[in-house]
Amino acid sequence: MISIAVSSQKGGVGKTTVSINLAHSFARAGVRTLLVDADPQGSVGLSLTRQSRLLTGFYDYLADPGIPLERLIVPTRLETFSLVASGQASDYEAGGAGMGAHLARVRAFLRSVAARGFDLCLIDTAAGLFGVTGDVIASSDAIMIPQQAEPLGIRSVPKLLEGLNRLRVMNPRLTVLGVCLTMVQNDLAESSEAAAALRQLLPSEMVFQTQIPRDGLFVRASARGLPIGVLEDGAGAQVVFDSLRGEIEAKLEPNGAQNALY
Amino acid sequence: MDPIYPWLDPIEVRRLAERLMKPNREPTTTVVDAGFDEGFVGYASGQSLPENTPVTTPVMAPPHPPLPPAVTRLIPEPVPTQAPHSTLPREVAENPTSARGPFLDRINRFRDWMRHNFSASGIFILDREGAVIFDETSHGRLHFLARSLALASRRPGTSTGNVHVKISAGATLEVIPVETAYGCLVLGAVVPESLTPASVIAVMEALALVASPPSES
Numbered sequence: 001m002i003s004i005a006v007s008s009q010k011g012g013v014g015k016t017t018v019s020i021n022l023a024h025s026f027a028r029a030g031v032r033t034l035l036v037d038a039d040p041q042g043s044v045g046l047s048l049t050r051q052s053r054l055l056t057g058f059y060d061y062l063a064d065p066g067i068p069l070e071r072l073i074v075p076t077r078l079e080t081f082s083l084v085a086s087g088q089a090s091d092y093e094a095g096g097a098g099m100g101a102h103l104a105r106v107r108a109f110l111r112s113v114a115a116r117g118f119d120l121c122l123i124d125t126a127a128g129l130f131g132v133t134g135d136v137i138a139s140s141d142a143i144m145i146p147q148q149a150e151p152l153g154i155r156s157v158p159k160l161l162e163g164l165n166r167l168r169v170m171n172p173r174l175t176v177l178g179v180c181l182t183m184v185q186n187d188l189a190e191s192s193e194a195a196a197a198l199r200q201l202l203p204s205e206m207v208f209q210t211q212i213p214r215d216g217l218f219v220r221a222s223a224r225g226l227p228i229g230v231l232e233d234g235a236g237a238q239v240v241f242d243s244l245r246g247e248i249e250a251k252l253e254p255n256g257a258q259n260a261l262y
Numbered sequence: 263m264d265p266i267y268p269w270l271d272p273i274e275v276r277r278l279a280e281r282l283m284k285p286n287r288e289p290t291t292t293v294v295d296a297g298f299d300e301g302f303v304g305y306a307s308g309q310s311l312p313e314n315t316p317v318t319t320p321v322m323a324p325p326h327p328p329l330p331p332a333v334t335r336l337i338p339e340p341v342p343t344q345a346p347h348s349t350l351p352r353e354v355a356e357n358p359t360s361a362r363g364p365f366l367d368r369i370n371r372f373r374d375w376m377r378h379n380f381s382a383s384g385i386f387i388l389d390r391e392g393a394v395i396f397d398e399t400s401h402g403r404l405h406f407l408a409r410s411l412a413l414a415s416r417r418p419g420t421s422t423g424n425v426h427v428k429i430s431a432g433a434t435l436e437v438i439p440v441e442t443a444y445g446c447l448v449l450g451a452v453v454p455e456s457l458t459p460a461s462v463i464a465v466m467e468a469l470a471l472v473a474s475p476p477s478e479s
Contacts, residue, residue, distance in 0.1 A: 103410055158278065161275065165282055168282065176282050201275055201276065202275070203279055205283060206282070
């Protein structure tokens with residue numbers, strides 16, 4: 001099993017949108033995928049299940065060693081696609097402690113997920129690289145970083161890189177899949193310039209070729225509780241996430257990790 | 263208008279990014295000899311050395327510079343004794359037939375010294391395996407946090423350093439790895455605020471001496 005944390009320094013950059021639709025793309029390709037909502041805001045659950053706030057989830061698992069994984073898994077209509085909501089407990093109720101406090105439980109969670117037969121565990125984390133998010137990154141095989149294509153967002157990149165370098169001390173095997181530009185508006189000069197500047201700033205292998213455009217379709221999909229690919233006019237947007245999936249598969253290939261997916 | 267460069271150092275960003283994309287080899291784990299010699303009988307109760315068994319002293323680290331007076335007062339006069347042992351119930355520790363030496367007394371005095379000088383509480387000591395040698399917290403989460411922080415503070419080719427993390431208003435967990443004759447011990451202590459570098463050095467030297475084996479008689 002491969003575990004991928006979807007994380008960013010800033011909030012509102014599109015982590016949940018990327019997580020949901022990327023997970024859906026993998027599941028459609030036949031990969032047994034578990035999408036985990038590790039954001040106390042419960043954004044994944046709010047997007048995909050109308051009763052997510054009632055579900056036992058990830059933070060309940062962290063707070064209570066007696067909760068089995070089986071109780072957390074929510075199946076979907078797509079057999080290869082399952083979810084774990086964020087849960088009733090919050091980061092604060094789970095202790096609110098600094099990084100490291102939940103490391104053992106996060107790792108136990110991932111071991112249970114692997115034992116359950118999933119090929120891929122995609123984890124939508126809260127903004128920032130500290131607390132439970134830090135523990136998730138320190139436990140995952142890989143990380144991808146959605147990054148909003150706008151000047152203010154780009155300016156947070158140095159802090160992001162510093163944080164990730166520190167986390168790699170705790171998790172030397174962490175593979176940085178790269179930065180995925182989101183909310184790209186090619187018809188807005190500031191957005192396209194910010195995207196171009198980021199590509200110039202970072203090594204080419206660190207920035208995904210695939211860019212996620214800003215599109216009202218994502219808001220509609222979230223309002224209906226669906227991945228964008230199942231909307232009537234969502235096929236075009238689905239191609240974007242299939243392309244992103246292909247890039248991730250290619251990045252995992254040199255490690256042989258792709259074999260763990262299929 | 264340049265959206266990026268007035269706000270950050272592109273060379274530094276590039277350096278950070280390239281470091282991140284470089285495949286990270288697993289750090290090689292060096293099994294450090296803990297320094298226990300044949301005279302060490304372990305922490306189990308009821309064991310004792312045969313009479314006249316020489317207790318060889320492991321190779322000591324180079325001599326330290328003179329300690330602050332507060333630290334030297336912690337160290338008792340060398341007493342011919344058996345190898346130090348971990349904490350045990352008081353009734354066992356006082357049993358003259360058990361192999362309990364003054365190690366527990368030294369650790370208790372060290373604990374008192376920490377309390378007096380740094381208002382430290384919740385003191386615990388972990389060995390190189392992460393097992394608890396001394397603990398007055400019974401708080402497993404603090405132990406786990408200390409182990410994780412001690413591990414994260416290691417840098418290849420350098421000695422371990424102390425780390426601290428704020429755990430609540432007015433309380434900081436200070437984690438200090440200390441190389442001793444018996445291997446690396448990790449000291450955890452809850453203090454009102456993080457220790458100064460000079461205080462950390464004093465604590466490290468104190469614990470290293472407290473944990474040092476007795477000299478040969």
